[in-house]
Amino acid sequence: MSRRRILVVNPNSNEAVTRGLDEALRPLAFADGPEIVCRTLAEGPYGIESQADVDGVAMPLRRLVEAEDADAFVIACYSDPGLHVCREGTARPVFGIAECGVLTALARADRFGVIAIRQKSIRRHLRYLRQMGLMDRLAGERPLEMSVAQTASGEGTLDRMIAVGRELKEIDGAEAIVMGCAGMARHRRSLEEALGVPVIDPTQAAVTMALGAVALA
Template identity: 35%
Template sequence: MRIRVVNPNTTAAMTATIERSARAVAGPGTELDAVTSPEGPASIESHYDEALSVPGVLRRIAEGERDGVDGYVIACFGDPGLDAAREVAAGPVVGIAEAAMHAATLLGRGFSVVTTLGRTRGRAWDLAARYTPPGACRGVHACEIPVLDLDGDPAVEDRVAALADAALDRDGSDVVVLGCAGMAGLCARLTERLGVPVVDGVAAATVLVESLVTLGLRTSTRGEFAPPPPKAYRVSPGLSTMADAV
């Protein structure tokens, strides 16, 4: 089985963090590759960033289709381009927020999200409303650390741990969801420190895609997620069009 993990931003160091998390849980029969978006923002911290990241995500999906990839993980907590990717990929596509939130509902009665910047909290709430039952997400909390500052600062773990611990008490939640792919490396240590399940969406999405592929399941092409209607697309030089993927 071949799984591609797509980092929707253009920062290769973050792709390396994402890849370590995915490989740690991938099964022995899984060929996994983590790829960096060829275009777009260095990090995704706004609706503008998210919109500009989608063409790069779709390009990596289209390339994967040509290479025979069986399933995909979109490794950004905003799940950018998820619905569009499902229209063009033959196999399953899972976003890390989607996977993490679904997993959290299986581990406790309520979860708290710990994310990066406060301005991204609204997007996390929107996704929680889409993915989980009312009341499952008890709170979304921002540590106010920019995405690109998560790596290499020894103080980051302490700040995220303190925020998560306070969130558990304030929200009355049982589970912590890490709200950024760049936090993936903190998951095991935070679980030990907090004494509750801490869910990294990269790992959760990787295992979920593996499971769907093993079950022979893919996105339904009936209705909304059917391949996009054939038409002319005007794109930047070198950018794959959706017609390349279907």
């Protein structure tokens, strides 16, 4: 019997992000557990920032999910593009990282905060949280107001994340923090240490859930 496989799809076409996912997920790749494969969506835009970016990858993701025979899929973008249409297209579990990031935070503490890249994505996130019926436990969401490029490479990213995380914790009352982007994972541990509350990387959270679903299937 062949080894089971979790397919993590980066819906943007930035290979550096995919490599970052790969590295962030290594601790979850157990010798006798499912293989974790990260894939770049060829049709994706360079970054997913607008609603058009989100909606434009839904059908390409659906086709990918239908074409691949992984045991579980993870859509690695904090807007969960195409989540429902992908679920419709396969009997295998499909996980969205925004959903899993928030749900995992809720398993750790009562009220959660979210660090967003930019102010304008917060509106989309709030609408999505309302759809998920999870607003009652939101302490707050605050933006870094940095570009994706800056957060990926910039020196000051961690400092800025700590500053925003402290506001979420001290002003808004967050007891756990969700990093609202697929590309922040390498700062997770430092941020958690600085803030003293659980910090959740959403892709790690989703792959953890996928791992359980595949191992127990």
